[in-house]
Amino acid sequence: MSPAAPHHAVLLAPGTPAPDFTLHATPDQTLSLEEFRGRAVILAFYPADWSAVCGDQMALYNQILPEFRKLGAELLGISVDGVWCHAAYAAEKHIHFPLLADFEPKGAVARQYGAYREQDGYCERALFVIDAEGVIRWSYCSPVGVNPGADGILEALEGLQTTGAGAAS
Amino acid sequence: MSAGRLSVPIGERDHAAGPADAPVTLVEYGDYECPHCARAHPVVARVRESLGSTLRFVFRHFPLTEVHPHAEHAAEAAESAAARGRFWEMHDSIYAHQRDGLEDDDLAEYAAALGLDAGEMLAEIEDEAHIERVKADFMGGVRSGVNGTPTFFVNGVRFDGDWTDAGAFAAALRDAAAGAGRR
Numbered sequence: 517m518s519p520a521a522p523h524h525a526v527l528l529a530p531g532t533p534a535p536d537f538t539l540h541a542t543p544d545q546t547l548s549l550e551e552f553r554g555r556a557v558i559l560a561f562y563p564a565d566w567s568a569v570c571g572d573q574m575a576l577y578n579q580i581l582p583e584f585r586k587l588g589a590e591l592l593g594i595s596v597d598g599v600w601c602h603a604a605y606a607a608e609k610h611i612h613f614p615l616l617a618d619f620e621p622k623g624a625v626a627r628q629y630g631a632y633r634e635q636d637g638y639c640e641r642a643l644f645v646i647d648a649e650g651v652i653r654w655s656y657c658s659p660v661g662v663n664p665g666a667d668g669i670l671e672a673l674e675g676l677q678t679t680g681a682g683a684a685s
Numbered sequence: 686m687s688a689g690r691l692s693v694p695i696g697e698r699d700h701a702a703g704p705a706d707a708p709v710t711l712v713e714y715g716d717y718e719c720p721h722c723a724r725a726h727p728v729v730a731r732v733r734e735s736l737g738s739t740l741r742f743v744f745r746h747f748p749l750t751e752v753h754p755h756a757e758h759a760a761e762a763a764e765s766a767a768a769r770g771r772f773w774e775m776h777d778s779i780y781a782h783q784r785d786g787l788e789d790d791d792l793a794e795y796a797a798a799l800g801l802d803a804g805e806m807l808a809e810i811e812d813e814a815h816i817e818r819v820k821a822d823f824m825g826g827v828r829s830g831v832n833g834t835p836t837f838f839v840n841g842v843r844f845d846g847d848w849t850d851a852g853a854f855a856a857a858l859r860d861a862a863a864g865a866g867r868r
Contacts, residue, residue, distance in 0.1 A: 572752070572833070573832070575749060575751055575752050576749065576827075576832055576833070578751045579749055579750065579751050579823075580827055583824065583827070609751065609752065610751050663832035663833060664832070665827065665830040665831060665832035666827050666832075667692075667827060667828050667829065667830045670827065670828065
């Protein structure tokens, strides 16, 4: 991202109920946020499939998935790529979590979360941790070119556990 | 994403080369199958030579096995060598041979060339004798915000400068040494 483009969408803040959505995870299967009530959810909006190599954010999260699940959380990736693109990407990178297609109307879910880049037509690199009651507890927007890593997500999930608002036990 | 600080301090378990009281400690999180790490390896070697005893170098494993399917066994092979006091030789050998292959047979060959018992090494890999150690390095890296490889930390602070040029990298580390001296 060039320094001359300071525009950032304003992400939904902690304390906000997470807007529900239903998106395609595969060509013939949809997922709704509501289905995950009772568990914590990590929403990872990202600009595009196929955009990087070794430092790839989704590949990193794929690897950390067991740790996320240990903390009672499910991970959902979201971009404006279509289902067939997601399917090819997931197969190539051995992605073990759902990649949702915010494809039609394009970016509608990302807009609801304040995670859409109007000027570019794709999602911000934005992270949300949603608790078991469906309330956003943490959000973070990274510069588009910077992989935000996973330390912030892990800290947020641990925060849920200590306050008892994470996965229902 | 956080402050870019090393969250796991250097400890007994670490593979460290150079004096413990060196003014600069360089930590690398690396993956043996990552081409960028292979590129960084000779650069780090030149930097270590250039800084001499003012530098302590620490290597920690960050195998991204979903994209680099041989990286974890390679890391375990290095740990097997480490259990015999030969970590750095195996580490150097794996990077030197990255493009020749990192299948278990290849790792065995590199170990044997160093005079290590390849059969023992393969048995340890098979038994996952060193896997916890490798995973601990990985999760420590995640906690420090490591998001890809190689990621460097200089005196505990993430280094986002240019590591591809040994001269520039060494200069940045000398600055860190001077900064440490002033404190």
